Amino acid sequence: MDNSTAAIGMFDSGLGGLTVMHQLVQALPNEEVIYFGDTARLPYGDKSPETIIRYSIENAIFLIEQKIKMLVVACSTATSHALDHLQQTFNIPIIGAIEPGAEQATKTSKNERIAVLGTKGTISSRSYEKALLARNPKAYVLPIACPLFVPLVEEHFVKHPAAQLIVHEYLKVIKDHRIDTLILGCTHYPLLKNLIAAEVGEHITIIDSAAACATYAASLLSDKGLLRHSSEVVQHRYFVSDDPHRFQMLGREFLGLPIDHVHLK
Amino acid sequence: MDNSTAAIGMFDSGLGGLTVMHQLVQALPNEEVIYFGDTARLPYGDKSPETIIRYSIENAIFLIEQKIKMLVVACSTATSHALDHLQQTFNIPIIGAIEPGAEQATKTSKNERIAVLGTKGTISSRSYEKALLARNPKAYVLPIACPLFVPLVEEHFVKHPAAQLIVHEYLKVIKDHRIDTLILGCTHYPLLKNLIAAEVGEHITIIDSAAACATYAASLLSDKGLLRHSSEVVQHRYFVSDDPHRFQMLGREFLGLPIDHVHLK
Numbered sequence: 001m002d003n004s005t006a007a008i009g010m011f012d013s014g015l016g017g018l019t020v021m022h023q024l025v026q027a028l029p030n031e032e033v034i035y036f037g038d039t040a041r042l043p044y045g046d047k048s049p050e051t052i053i054r055y056s057i058e059n060a061i062f063l064i065e066q067k068i069k070m071l072v073v074a075c076s077t078a079t080s081h082a083l084d085h086l087q088q089t090f091n092i093p094i095i096g097a098i099e100p101g102a103e104q105a106t107k108t109s110k111n112e113r114i115a116v117l118g119t120k121g122t123i124s125s126r127s128y129e130k131a132l133l134a135r136n137p138k139a140y141v142l143p144i145a146c147p148l149f150v151p152l153v154e155e156h157f158v159k160h161p162a163a164q165l166i167v168h169e170y171l172k173v174i175k176d177h178r179i180d181t182l183i184l185g186c187t188h189y190p191l192l193k194n195l196i197a198a199e200v201g202e203h204i205t206i207i208d209s210a211a212a213c214a215t216y217a218a219s220l221l222s223d224k225g226l227l228r229h230s231s232e233v234v235q236h237r238y239f240v241s242d243d244p245h246r247f248q249m250l251g252r253e254f255l256g257l258p259i260d261h262v263h264l265k
Numbered sequence: 266m267d268n269s270t271a272a273i274g275m276f277d278s279g280l281g282g283l284t285v286m287h288q289l290v291q292a293l294p295n296e297e298v299i300y301f302g303d304t305a306r307l308p309y310g311d312k313s314p315e316t317i318i319r320y321s322i323e324n325a326i327f328l329i330e331q332k333i334k335m336l337v338v339a340c341s342t343a344t345s346h347a348l349d350h351l352q353q354t355f356n357i358p359i360i361g362a363i364e365p366g367a368e369q370a371t372k373t374s375k376n377e378r379i380a381v382l383g384t385k386g387t388i389s390s391r392s393y394e395k396a397l398l399a400r401n402p403k404a405y406v407l408p409i410a411c412p413l414f415v416p417l418v419e420e421h422f423v424k425h426p427a428a429q430l431i432v433h434e435y436l437k438v439i440k441d442h443r444i445d446t447l448i449l450g451c452t453h454y455p456l457l458k459n460l461i462a463a464e465v466g467e468h469i470t471i472i473d474s475a476a477a478c479a480t481y482a483a484s485l486l487s488d489k490g491l492l493r494h495s496s497e498v499v500q501h502r503y504f505v506s507d508d509p510h511r512f513q514m515l516g517r518e519f520l521g522l523p524i525d526h527v528h529l530k
Contacts (some may be wrong), residue, residue: 166422
């Protein structure tokens with residue numbers, strides 16, 4: 001059977017993964033995406049590894065039932081705790097939100113000193129640290145948990161002076177560590193990129209892990225001969241576990257495209 | 266059977282209900298409390314009514330199985346959407362976090378102009394508005410959703426200048442409405458009371474809905490002859506659906522007492 005016409009499945013705890021989808025559909029305009037946002041149980045960032053593994057497996061089963069050719073775990077917290085489990089359990093290519101950003105940061109950093117911003121769950125899992133050290137054991141990694149960034153983005157406070165103060169509070173430690181590369185290790189953080197760039201200054205290169213993840217997904221599909229070449233109109237599908245209306249309203253800002261219909265799972 | 270020695274059951278989506286428990290154990294030091302924090306599924310504030318009803322019924326069943334004489338829904342969002350369902354379903358006294366605060370605000374306000382602060386869920390349910398208008402149809406009610414307050418409290422930003430800016434952003438509208446009474450309509454908000462009081466000024470009386478709820482629970486137990494008169498040492502019990510350690514660490518600040526052991530449900 002030719003799988004190449006099947007869709008790419010993608011899940012996140014909520015809206016954040018839409019920044020990965022945004023990058024993916026820009027890179028691969030012929031591909032269809034089935035996106036699942038687990039909005040009834042968000043956020044994942046401060047839940048335990050066991051709970052996140054359970055939720056991730058349930059989400060993967062739901063998407064695989066929709067017939068997908070690849071699964072993108074578009075959520076750093078779920079990737080941190082559950083990617084290995086998912087790859088061992090299911091028989092399709094499954095990629096996470098962490099390795100691609102770590103790879104790009106390793107190639108970018110000149111002084112081998114890299115900061116990683118993420119949710120509490122991502123940071124305490126040390127997944128970025130492990131991925132960076134596996135690539136360069138001499139790397140110095142500065143992990144910074146930024147738990148207020150997701151609510152600030154979700155509440156449209158990204159241009160508010162309070163967001164600037166909170167960005168400064170979390171990131172002021174960076175200047176003491178001679179960092180030259182910084183990873184946005186959460187799919188919500190690209191919406192704060194301008195504030196973060198202004199805070200850390202031009203000498204630090206910012207790696208957007210959503211963009212890195214999308215680039216990696218595209219190259220993997222190509223390697224496996226799974227790219228869709230059909231010129232039929234692409235029809236993405238969106239599912240959530242709660243409140244389709246809110247997802248539809250807010251999702252546009254993350255995706256950069258209108259979302260016409262959202263199904264309740 | 267004499268039920269008076271049984272414990273009082275209490276649930277919230279997480280830690281916030283501990284501010285109600287704090288008030289309750291101060292008022293009734295002989296009572297035992299069994300507290301359930303649904304930390305695997307928090308926050309409830311932005312989930313749909315159907316989901317919140319389902320979660321609330323599951324939480325109530327769990328507590329009733331532990332043998333309780335009264336159930337306190339120590340969460341404004343769950344009260345808004347699920348209190349009626351719970352009262353119709355279960356055969357013990359069940360009180361919510363909304364009516365007691367509405368009652369106290371109605372008695373307090375001289376100019377009949379009352380502001381209500383709450384999560385998105387509480388505000389969009391219009392529960393406080395309905396409770397206030399049922400008591401005084403001439404009341405003018407100003408509802409204000411403050412979705413960033415809970416994360417600010419949970420992340421210990423209550424003394425940070427960013428919290429002050431966010432309090433100002435949400436509450437600046439109050440000065441145009443000649444409000445004389447303001448309800449803290451979420452169990453997390455008492456921890457922001459000082460900032461809120463400084464923002465709105467001394468001419469506005471702040472009603473702490475956690476304290477009002479505890480006072481009402483005490484009077485209802487007394488009316489029903491259910492007060493515990495035993496002088497045995499009181500042993501509260503704590504259950505959560507995720508991450509007992511985090512609950513134990515952060516809970517102390519909400520409860521004002523050390524929490525010695527937290528069980529995973």
